[in-house]
Amino acid sequence: MxxxxxxxxxxxxxxxxxxxxxxxxxxxxxxxxxxxxxxxxxxxxxxxxxxxxxxxxxxxxxxxxxxxxxxxxxxxxxxxxxxxxxxxxxxxxxxxxxxxxxxxxxxxxxxxxxxxxxxxxxxxxxxxxxxxxxxxxxxxxxxxxxxxxxxxxxxxxxxxxxxxxxxxxxxxxxxxxxxxxxxFPAPEVEEGIVAHEAGVDADTAAELVRFGQAIRRLESGGLREVASTRVLIAAGRLVAEGLPMYVAAEAAIAGTLTDDVAVNRSLKEMIGVYLTSHD
Incomplete structure (x- = not known):
């Protein structure tokens, strides 16, 4: 693979x-x-x-x-x-x-x-x-x-x-x-990709990848597609522009994966769990 x-x-x-x-x-x-x-x-x-x-x-x-x-x-x-x-x-x-x-x-x-x-x-x-x-x-x-x-x-x-x-x-x-x-690549590989492509530090990349993996572990959750490396990079680029992590994740990840209000709310709750250090 x-x-x-x-x-x-x-x-x-x-x-x-x-x-x-x-x-x-x-x-x-x-x-x-x-x-x-x-x-x-x-x-x-x-x-x-x-x-x-x-x-x-x-x-x-x-x-x-x-x-x-x-x-x-x-x-x-x-x-x-x-x-x-x-x-x-x-x-x-x-x-x-x-x-x-x-x-x-x-x-x-x-x-x-x-x-x-x-x-x-x-x-x-x-x-x-x-x-x-x-x-x-x-x-x-x-x-x-x-x-x-x-x-x-x-x-x-x-x-x-x-x-x-x-x-x-x-x-x-x-x-x-x-x-x-x-x-999707192994976590350590994906972290390096996100850090390189988004221009963020290793810790930020690691948090985004952990969040992405959590979404991928969902059985379905009403999502047609899971969080791709592409959306993690997009979130990282917003962080590189100075946006708080949770704002970047809501815009680039939660907002793009679904239009379902309930599913979007669940993703935002996950953001609060996985990305709390950047609130």
Whole structure:
């Protein structure tokens, strides 16, 4: 089980070899598996809870491999044309514009489809010839099939614990990929991540992590998602700005995990128990 951590998605080009390496601390063999699969032209699926850092891991791997990264945040309305491309009117002329997946195939970039199961299944089928030995992208509108340029890599991610049966990854897609499973890191590792990313001292990071772990131990408590490393970092950043710990935790953790009044009240009571030293 690998640790991962932190933040956001970016559409378009991501880190390249010319920038500093995104902060990522490995705890298992996840980096070796990713790089071995990439060198063999194998696609990857990253499985793990929301907010523990799958995106940061991919950014770090793209940096290490010296490849540009194109990230797509998948959603219900994502169509095949959104990924592959479409004809658009420009200056009175109809021109073809590549989608992010096609750009990655042409340029030899790593294409990362974040939360891929949020996309419609008829959209993700286009990945099949890219994800297996063919490494090809059929573009029906152009009547051509692109061979992936050297350096191209396909990576997708999703949260298996959150998705419904209707939004699971199809077996025909899953079995074309190498899987890497992620979970929340061990406490001492997560404390270091929170301290580094939020710019807070070790004691503050330790308190936030203990609080996060307490939330994760709840059987359900009406929460759809537990406290991720991402929200702990956000709370730490508020503390770094001078906010009291309990204010930061209410805003960045309790307030973001639920809209249920009773559950929110319970989380605030937990804040009083675990973060009292900073009231």
């Amino acid at each position: 690998a640790d991962e951590h932190t933040l956001a998605h970016q559409n378009g080009a991501g880190p390249t070899a010319g920038t500093g390496r995104p902060f990522y601390q490995a705890v298992g063999n996840e980096e070796a598996v990713f790089k071995a699969a990439y060198r063999q032209g194998l696609s990857l699926v990253l499985k793990g809870p929301t907010g523990c850092g799958k995106t940061r891991f991919v950014e770090a791997m793209a940096h290490d491999l010296g490849r540009p990264l194109i990230t797509v945040a998948c959603h219900d309305d994502l169509t095949t044309a959104d990924l592959v491309g479409r004809y658009l009117l420009r200056g009175g002329e109809t021109v073809w514009v590549d989608g992010p997946l096609t750009r990655a195939v042409r340029e030899g970039a790593i294409c990362y489809l974040d939360e891929v199961v949020e996309a419609r299944q008829d959209t993700t089928v286009v990945l099949h010839p890219l994800a297996d030995y063919r490494r090809q992208l059929p573009i029906e509108r152009l009547g051509e099939t692109l061979n992936a340029a050297p350096g191209f890599g396909l990576v997708v991610s999703y949260n298996p614990g959150y998705q419904s049966v209707l939004k699971d990854l199809k077996d025909s897609t899953r079995q074309r990929m190498v899987a890497i499973e992620f979970g």
